[in-house]
Amino acid sequence: MEALTGLFPWITNGPLITVQVMSGLSVGMFLFLVSVGMSLIFGVTRIINLAHGSFYMVGAYLMVTLVELLPEHTGSFWMALLLAPVGVALLGGAIELGLLRLIYHRDPLMQLILTFGLILVIGTLVLLAWGPDNKSVSRPDALAGSVRIFGQPFPSYYLLVLGLAPVVAITMWFIFYRTRWGMLIRAATVDREMLGALGVNVAALYTQVFVFGSWLAGLAGALAAPTVAVALGMDADVLTTAFVVVVIGGLGSFAGTFISALLVGLLQSFGILIFPAVSIVLLFALMAVVLIVRPWGLLGTPEP
């Protein structure tokens, strides 16, 4: 025990560990919101949407504009938080109908190239629309400060994330396992051809799923906007992490993404305490281990 406290002086510091767990969990919840849409879209349409990070970025930029445009009022932040993801969902719908629909039957490589091209196009359009300067959104006054948890300060805005992400997760679970639409989505992840043969309009289902996935990316972007700089390049940053989360959890697995996001969040926060110099490696080490032991991810299913 003494050797342990010598190495890690924080180990007996209960409040610190609590705060570290909570900040790890909030990071995880953010990651969940970003990645789950990507995982969902892959599960149903088998498209690895590399433009998912761009949708996240557009969500954050829309948040900036909406907070500026809406009249100064305590509710304007919340209105913007509601509207920005809807804007991204519309964008996603347009892209699915106008572009992706044309290439579902093509080589997966073509799909990758198309979504990669979208990264560049959306990135340039964002530069043209919003200009090169870094932007920022202030937190709503009620969540601008911090709360004390066992005497340690903890940003109150993260409480919003800690509360909202589980609500989204539970709602999604309910939709997937308790509604007819959810049943169709689950069926599509298992066997799309059979679903089509049974008379289900698979094309419409694809569009709906893509719109929903884009909405989730937009929500994550809008929610993240007050904690980061809204800037060009935030698309690429989030894409890498989201991709790792989805791969660890198992491509297309909803529960897997949730567990993997929390795991990655906690790993990041404790990794920094334990191995501050190499914490950057831990994320990829975890992914490597998972890929070696279970190449299809924690809760994914191996391709037949």
Added chain:
Amino acid sequence: MQMRRWHPAWSSVLSGVLVLVTAAGPAAAQGKPIRIGEINSYSGLATVYTFPYREGLLMATKEINDAGGVLGRPLEFIFRDDKLKPDEAVKAARELVGQEKVDFLAGCISSGVGLAISAYAKETKTLYFATHCQTSRLTWDDGHRYVAHTTNNVNQYIRALAKKAATMPYTKWAHISPDYEYGHNVWEEFITYLKQLKPGVQVVQQNWPKLGETDHSSYVTALLQSGAEAVLSVVWGAQEIAFVKQARPFGLFDKVHLFSASVGNPDELDPLAKEAPVNAISPGFAWYDEGMHTRHPKLAEWVKKYEARTKKEPTLGASWGYASAYIIAEAITRAKSTDTDRVIAVLAEGYEMEFPWGKVIMRGCDMQAIPPQWVGVVKMNAKGRPVLASIEETHGKDLVKSCDEVAKLRAAAAEKKK
């Protein structure tokens, strides 16, 4: 009404007036332009720096050409986007030299890009003016006769910050730096110089987030329990804005004094607005500061001209673009030729130039620019806008590594390559 006959005398009067009008203005540059291939990142996340930089460069170019050009020829920059990638930059360099037949190369914001263009320049014996990236390796460890650096390098501004840090009572230091070339370079230069000036300084904790990391809350809690009295932040741009926004609610800056390599510039302070880290200490180009205007009376006019031209406020990058064009033009003027070897001979001799913000020395031994350095404290101004105040100015010549030290660095680097 009777038509008036056109008298032939009117023609000569008219042409005389025309001649006078054209002669009244300064002799605008004529002849074949001197062409410089400019490679920089003109798409994506670096545009927040490169767009103002380009404005500064073009503003100076226009002034130079309106005043008669260089050797009577107009100066022309041909821009290429490197997409922040060294291989794209080299591709652009090859095209500029091979097809566009440019006389010289210039540009770079990313240090990696700068080093790649420099290697290409050395190989093809093309003179390259690194204008915007800041790694000291360019002209020092990896220096050679075909690369000149027309702006600041890391060594100078980080020593200015360390010098300020040494005057303050802190001995327990921590840092948060992006885990790549620039992050390591800045932290090493800072702590080495600080320990030299103030023995007894100790490093109690280190944080190396990856470049572009968006979540820093775990680093913040780690910093909070590290016992550090001061922290150096080397993260920059969007990443530093995120770090500051995330650290504030944890109360980090109430317990640990923030020193930053870049937070004092408007591209970070303006988006941070009321969340800006008041009392943080940072280098920066405070063109709006009264003390700056007292020391540099010509600054106000330059700011006005820049604002009239771009409808935007100037930035540090804009001043660098502006200075770079003049420094390059001066080298060609002194060489009385665009011949590469003759221009290099001028650069190797060294020269000094006056700018609206003070003297810039082009040092001969390493062809490295040595400008003035400023360090200030972040404060809210009367309008509630965060600015850099209480500016302390030191000239880079009193901070920068000497020619002897540079020679040693080059020798050590050459030894390593063997």
